[in-house]
Amino acid sequence: MELSDILLKVQKPARYIGGEQGAVIKDKSKVDVRFAFCFADSYEVGMSHLGMKILYSVANSLDWAWCERVFAPWEDMETEMRKNNIPLYALESGDKLSDFDIIGFTVPYEMCYTNILNCLDLGGVPVHAKERNGLKNLVIAGGPCTCNPEPLVDFVDLFLLGEGEELLPELLELYREHKKLGSDKQTFLKSAAKLEGVYVPSLYTVSYNGDGTVAEITPADGAPKTIRKRIIADLDKCHYPDNFVVPYLDIVHDRAVEEIYRGCIRGCRFCQAGYIYRPVREKSAEVANQQAKCLCENTGYDDLSLLSLSTSDYSQIDELLAKMLPWTEKQKIGLQLPSLRIDNFTDELLEKVASVRKSGLTFAPEAGTQRLRDAINKNVTEQNVLDTCKVAFEGGYSAVKLYFMMGLPTETMEDIAGIADLAQKVIDLYYSLENRPKGKGVTVSISCATFIPKPFTPFQFEPQNDFNQIEEKQKHLRDCIKSRKISVSLHNAGTSLIEAVLARGDRRVGEVIYTAWKKGCKFDGWDEYFDFEKWKEAFNECGVTPDFYAYRKREYDEIMPWEHIDLGISKKFLARQDQLAHKSISTPNCRQKCAGCGATVFGEGICCETC
Amino acid sequence: MRPVRVYYNKVGKLKYISHLDINRVMLRMIRKAHINVWFTEGFNQHPYINFALPLSLGFESTSEAVDMRINDDMTDDEILKRLSEVAPEGMKITSVCEPVKKFSEIAFADFAITIRGDLSDKLNEFLAKPEILVDKKTKKGGVKQIDLKEKIVKYNVSKANGNTRLDITLPAGTQENINPNLILNAFCDDLSVESIIRTTIYDSEMKIFA
Incomplete structure (x- = not known):
């Protein structure tokens, strides 16, 4: 059967046809480097990812390169493709993955690792790096998860660490030269390892101690001992897309997105994003406004979202809103301000958010008691939560979603009970207000994720709670909830364990990923596909114990599997922060006082303003 | 306005x-x-x-x-x-x-259908039958049997470059709507259909809708 026949047999064929407005079409005979940019999840998820939109635009700004998009086909489509021998193809040209010079994956979460293998396999590309001998089909990867690239080294030839706007074109250029010279893969890789921010895992050997911990990571062939991530010095001067590929389908985030700054001043101790994107660098309100306007104009979107780790921490937020509100209101464009913090969420801000369209409110206190919030450095108070809810209720909202984590270091049953208490206080507050929305009941939805220790956070040393501990805590939380106006959703414990292993895994975890994939694991981030039994079998067959990676307390002097990756965050700082957590002492944010994380080495952004 | x-x-x-x-x-x-x-x-x-x-x-x-x-x-x-x-x-x-007219006045539509392979004789034979009974899902989720034959306003089967071409006029609109796939599926359930094009819409008096 032809592709055109298959497309009418699967759900949402628009995922697989390309041809969207804003897609870049080039003449393949006239480009030197063909780059397949893959997102190893569904079209709707991948097309929502800003990083991919930026790098697609950056790579296609080079007239000698053509960057195309590849997404993981949904199961119905994969079945048809395999049955009819149709390899995974890029949406722009329709050419199969194995036709491409470079195949790049952005890796935003651990639970897509098996999908990476599946995409390569479906595209007719050997999944193991050592089975790909030529320069063609070079597999590269980048994105937040690659701050610990070790579980993926069996499959990926090289990693780009940090921000890619400058590094990706440099790598493509180097590839172009070597392709012209007819270099072999090894020559190219050695040369690429000299670019700052490029990690070529095959140039490093890892040895282990008797107890299973890493003994030494040794570079060869002149590769650097540590690889430092790349950052963009000035966001105002950095390439930002003036148009997006606008999908026909309704995707997860179907709107214009304007990034306003990178990094986060807060340093919540569980949050990987709060550390790996340092230092904080802001885009000017002027540039952000112009870019956003241009994007709305070119895409035709009637929704615009500002993007950062914490919108209300943007120092120029008032100035930016003053610039944006006139034209967004006039053109009836909905302006969304996600990631607002509860400690600086003002009446005024709420009014601005609600001026076009009113959506639900979500806050993330993360922990139930002040003691634990101090320990995790989430510097919000109960009063902050209640004050914000008061503003929201008086502004007409009657549903609030509260995000918490369970299994945080130093957590006790008292902290768990605190989650239920806080939710109850929000309910009581609602009924104490005279000007609450008339005739409406209040609902508080608690979402409780299992804490997963991540590399490059102060909690990278900490053990994850095991199944029994989590189960006990979940039961306790349910017992503490008295009101039927409070609903609770909890995370799958199996998923959390696998994510914990993949996050802090070493090179030996690669075989487990391969084995799990061979057993049929894919789309692990989707509850309906996640198969914990298959993962357990895979661990058993490979002789790898998940407990070693997830449940073990790591000493401050233990060599981490990612010890050779330098994100500008010092291990000593992380250890210091972990010690403070155990004393429930919080750390002031970067704007108040430099905490000495090490990101000053980059000499950019907020580090230069405060030091 | x-x-x-x-x-x-x-x-x-x-x-x-x-x-x-x-x-x-x-x-x-x-x-x-x-x-x-x-x-x-x-x-x-x-x-x-x-x-x-x-x-x-x-x-x-x-x-x-x-x-x-x-x-x-x-x-x-x-x-x-x-x-x-x-x-x-x-x-x-x-x-x-x-x-000029309201959309609710649309009553019929022409479809031009291309089926791969020459099936014109068989299709003519099929469409010439006195009745073509199929099960059709109702809006309420039930199933009712209808006779497609009496719904077909007119049709013509022809050969086109080794393929079969069916031009057919069917009820279309808010009152009654017959999807041409119902007929194709009743004819043969694994038909290789090249294309189905809705070419013209009409009002209840079979005047071209405007």
Whole structure:
């Protein structure tokens, strides 16, 4: 059967046809480097990812390169493709993955690792790096998860660490030269390892101690001992897309997105994003406004979202809103301000958010008691939560979603009970207000994720709670909830364990990923596909114990599997922060006082303003 | 404010785009073309646009129409020009004019269907049967048996480059709607269909809808 026949047999064929407005079409005979940019999840998820939109635009700004998009086909489509021998193809040209010079994956979460293998396999590309001998089909990867690239080294030839706007074109250029010279893969890789921010895992050997911990990571062939991530010095001067590929389908985030700054001043101790994107660098309100306007104009979107780790921490937020509100209101464009913090969420801000369209409110206190919030450095108070809810209720909202984590270091049953208490206080507050929305009941939805220790956070040393501990805590939380106006959703414990292993895994975890994939694991981030039994079998067959990676307390002097990756965050700082957590002492944010994380080495952004 | 009817073709890859998605495509086109359309005034204000007749996924069409209301005095020609500039590949704006009849008056449609292989004799034989009984899902979720034969207004089977061409006129619209796939599936359940194109829509008196 032809592709055109298959497309009418699967759900949402628009995922697989390309041809969207804003897609870049080039003449393949006239480009030197063909780059397949893959997102190893569904079209709707991948097309929502800003990083991919930026790098697609950056790579296609080079007239000698053509960057195309590849997404993981949904199961119905994969079945048809395999049955009819149709390899995974890029949406722009329709050419199969194995036709491409470079195949790049952005890796935003651990639970897509098996999908990476599946995409390569479906595209007719050997999944193991050592089975790909030529320069063609070079597999590269980048994105937040690659701050610990070790579980993926069996499959990926090289990693780009940090921000890619400058590094990706440099790598493509180097590839172009070597392709012209007819270099072999090894020559190219050695040369690429000299670019700052490029990690070529095959140039490093890892040895282990008797107890299973890493003994030494040794570079060869002149590769650097540590690889430092790349950052963009000035966001105002950095390439930002003036148009997006606008999908026909309704995707997860179907709107214009304007990034306003990178990094986060807060340093919540569980949050990987709060550390790996340092230092904080802001885009000017002027540039952000112009870019956003241009994007709305070119895409035709009637929704615009500002993007950062914490919108209300943007120092120029008032100035930016003053610039944006006139034209967004006039053109009836909905302006969304996600990631607002509860400690600086003002009446005024709420009014601005609600001026076009009113959506639900979500806050993330993360922990139930002040003691634990101090320990995790989430510097919000109960009063902050209640004050914000008061503003929201008086502004007409009657549903609030509260995000918490369970299994945080130093957590006790008292902290768990605190989650239920806080939710109850929000309910009581609602009924104490005279000007609450008339005739409406209040609902508080608690979402409780299992804490997963991540590399490059102060909690990278900490053990994850095991199944029994989590189960006990979940039961306790349910017992503490008295009101039927409070609903609770909890995370799958199996998923959390696998994510914990993949996050802090070493090179030996690669075989487990391969084995799990061979057993049929894919789309692990989707509850309906996640198969914990298959993962357990895979661990058993490979002789790898998940407990070693997830449940073990790591000493401050233990060599981490990612010890050779330098994100500008010092291990000593992380250890210091972990010690403070155990004393429930919080750390002031970067704007108040430099905490000495090490990101000053980059000499950019907020580090230069405060030091 | 004046009402405007936009006619367009939806062909090629756009056949994989659902009716709901075409709605969003049209809204974005209107924005990009800077056409000053009238917004609804309710709680959730949105541009008022109204499509003639949904088109099944997988069908092409040369007879699509959408209504909107224009706040200023932009001419039909200007609207046609501007929408054409921002239309995706596969969508051709064919005309813009003042609406005459209501969409609810649409009653029939012509379909041009190409089936791979020469099945013209068999298809003629099938369509000549006195009755063609099939089960059709009702809106309420039940199933009822209908006779397709009595629904077919007219048809013609011909040969085209080794393929089979079926031109057929069927009830279409809010009152009664017969999807040509019902007939094709009743004829043979693993037919290789090259294309189904809705070519013309009519009112209840079989006059071309305008």
